[in-house]
Amino acid sequence: MHALTLISLGTVFLTTSCNGRFFDNLEERYSESEDVSLWPLPRQFQSSPAAFKLSASRFEIVHAQDSTAGPSCTLLQNAFRRYFEYIFGYLNKQATLPNEVFDSELTQLQVLITSSDPECHGYPNLKTDESYQLEVDELKAVLKAPNVWGALRGLETFSQLVYEDDYGVNNINKTSISDYPRFAHRGILLDTSRHYVPLKVILVNLEVMAMNKFNVFHWHIVDDTSFPYVSRTFPDLSQKGAFHPYTHVYTPSDVKLVIEFARMRGIRVIAEFDTPGHTQSWGKGQTDLLTPCFSGSHPSGTFGPVNPILNSTYDFMTSFFKEIGTVFPDAYIHLGGDEVDFSCWKSNPDVQKFMEQQGFGQDYSKLESFYIQRLLDIVSSTNKGYMVWQEVFDNGVKLKGDTVVEVWIMNKLKEELQNVTGAGFTAILAAPWYLDYISTGQDWKKYYQVEPLSFDGTSEQKKLVIGGEACLWGEFVDATNLTPRLWPRASAVAERLWSDESVKDLGNAYTRLVKHRCRMLRRGIPAEPLYVGHCPHEYSGL
């Protein structure tokens, strides 16, 4: 609806070079071409007012001749279709270009994968190279990336470069982009225990994650409240621990679908099975797993954390995590380890006796560490790496060198980062991005202004901060409100984790984010408004 103020075309060819350091230039450029709005902002970016038209009947996304990927690369084939749809999907009933080719028309995007292994059938991981280069010029554009993962990021950027002119015709400016993420781990945590989140809602949010270049879905799949994960080895866990054993569960094929849907979008799925606390729902389908709490000298009938003093507990965990290691292909499993309440352990005479035998005194964090240590060893033996919440590190548990420690306690955040990285462990930041906390107004600014590396530490320590996660805990969200509550608030985190540290101007971010949100609406996503205003195409769902 807004008139495109850009005065094009033809031979005029001005470029401005922009990355974080030349941000002011960028702002200037954006005021010229107000319908383009990249999110997150690429690392290096050159553009000119020269614009080329795109016609749905002629434009194609193809494998470049020298690409190591070809039509058998279903991941890319699928992505080509998806981005063609994003670009032209809405135009079907709208403007179409006449039959003759325009002077200045872009007819092809060639995707060139350069590595000998394009990784078409693999999974992304922590070391994945997500870089890409994009050159848009008359007649053709070239997207070059070492592998399919960078190509996916570049396709998203390409689709964001396309804008509609006053006649509803798609345009793209002459552009040159070189881009790569600042942090390797850029995640979204969804909690499917406190409320069940229907499969459809998970898939849609994976879709939006890709639009924002997130690359990790941290699936906090079970917790105290319910156990929706259907285990082949222990089917009673969901049969008795889910809200409903048929309507409120994730079957093996559901989980496979989520993982494959995510893979196609360059997103890792890291499942969290949090123990020894947060396990009330486990106890319903697995007898003797949880610690019986005592009231005086008698069992009270209630249960506490996982029982750390029984061999059967470790037998169970061995079988269970063997299955989990097979079901989830990612190299990491999240083992939780947060918020363990000691009161039940303290009440239980058998646990008291065990504490004495082990010489733990009254220090129940030693018992917690005892449990976690054994669990970590079990999981390590399945050849998986693990992530843990910060308490596991804080309690002095011996961790493998590749452990990722997730920092979630806001109070003393910087000290924690200092300590974790000082001890040589990698850390990710969750604390400043608990999106389940809501307040009136534009809280995205708060998330945006977080600088993950603003703690005292050597450059080696800073390198150990590998990213962060926007966490949407499930107490107050389900299918009715999850998606608009997450987006575009999580988009603020997306740019912080992808773009250069120097990209932090709130005014510029607001202008781009408003448009990015309108783009999400146009792609059918109910992303909530940042503030007063409108989008040319409002959300058309309920």
Next chain:
Amino acid sequence: MHALTLISLGTVFLTTSCNGRFFDNLEERYSESEDVSLWPLPRQFQSSPAAFKLSASRFEIVHAQDSTAGPSCTLLQNAFRRYFEYIFGYLNKQATLPNEVFDSELTQLQVLITSSDPECHGYPNLKTDESYQLEVDELKAVLKAPNVWGALRGLETFSQLVYEDDYGVNNINKTSISDYPRFAHRGILLDTSRHYVPLKVILVNLEVMAMNKFNVFHWHIVDDTSFPYVSRTFPDLSQKGAFHPYTHVYTPSDVKLVIEFARMRGIRVIAEFDTPGHTQSWGKGQTDLLTPCFSGSHPSGTFGPVNPILNSTYDFMTSFFKEIGTVFPDAYIHLGGDEVDFSCWKSNPDVQKFMEQQGFGQDYSKLESFYIQRLLDIVSSTNKGYMVWQEVFDNGVKLKGDTVVEVWIMNKLKEELQNVTGAGFTAILAAPWYLDYISTGQDWKKYYQVEPLSFDGTSEQKKLVIGGEACLWGEFVDATNLTPRLWPRASAVAERLWSDESVKDLGNAYTRLVKHRCRMLRRGIPAEPLYVGHCPHEYSGL
């Protein structure tokens, strides 16, 4: 999903009498029949464990023989269909009763309208009698009401009494209800200016209002940001003042549809055209309506509130409100009058001169009152009553006796109610129910615990508090998130305004509201969760 713990049936016939005073009894009864959950709670309520089945193929809602309404009463015909659908709509693919009639089956709900004029083709108003009586017994149920408006409330209650048993069969208990609202004005304010709210979203929310027995849609239709109302008399107002003149407007036929859709559900539509402040968008399509602001001795190019010193202003208002009075059938128009910023008036030399001529000194609230007074006289001459925000009363404007003063400033709320009612005016309460303010947690409890009459005043004064409104201002909501943000938070306000003052137990309310929310989900409404948990039928939209 939860098993129905009620042990029925047959000859056992126990009743407990419940209204506000016997609330403890009620709680007991609910624990017996845990799938029934009325919201808002009726005034008098008797029920027994005797349950009757309902079959979609045999159950009918009909006009009672002695009813003054018949098949020509489209409002009721339509409501019969709607409530049949609410009760049986989901069951199509599920359990159906065998062909023979059960021993204990309810086959008919007879609706008996008793007044000589059933008001089938009228509109509800402030004096409308919404009372009804409902008797459910074997074979037939009777819903008796003076007019169609009470019948609509009773149909909602009837539909809430029906519950599904373990076999998916619909049941209803032997029940006797006598019900009427505590307050006459029970409203929802939606703001369609700061964001455009698509027609579909307005209609859905009218639907949900009826499920919660709200009876006023306060349509804050225009404001500074945009003017989506298409005026026949002044088409430029929306042509130039809307976000978009075609996609972001309400045409005359849209407005008609909203009014008729609301009428069919017993909901008044009170349009607000707020002046003299909050009018920036009016200025785009109506030259000279707004006051030109000055910077020193020169116009600054910006504009302030409506210009109160020009005759043309009053000519415009006369024509405009003549149209509004015709378009909106309700006896009241909301004229706004809140938050007038005097700085622009102060800067304008012509206004200064006028102030001097009128002897207003430097008291610009006198100028505001001067404007409002003339506006009120204009609107009165169209035979409409008016509602105003509290500032109009506070500034000492002379008001007609039937003026409704809307109290919105939280600070000194009780004093304001004392003053407004002390001066003999009717008041409605908005201040405690600004639902656009959000925070983490169960804020519905805060809304629920408001007691509108807890101010110092005579019983005559208390009678002048005729209700309240839950207000969802539009800064941060649009089609993506409006509905889940409003419901079930506004449901808390609904019960406060309908049920007896003594109905205030939070625990009981929580239990019922959780189920009421699940019922809204089942009817297709994305009402957000109150806290952890699940519904048998989750929201199936995005």
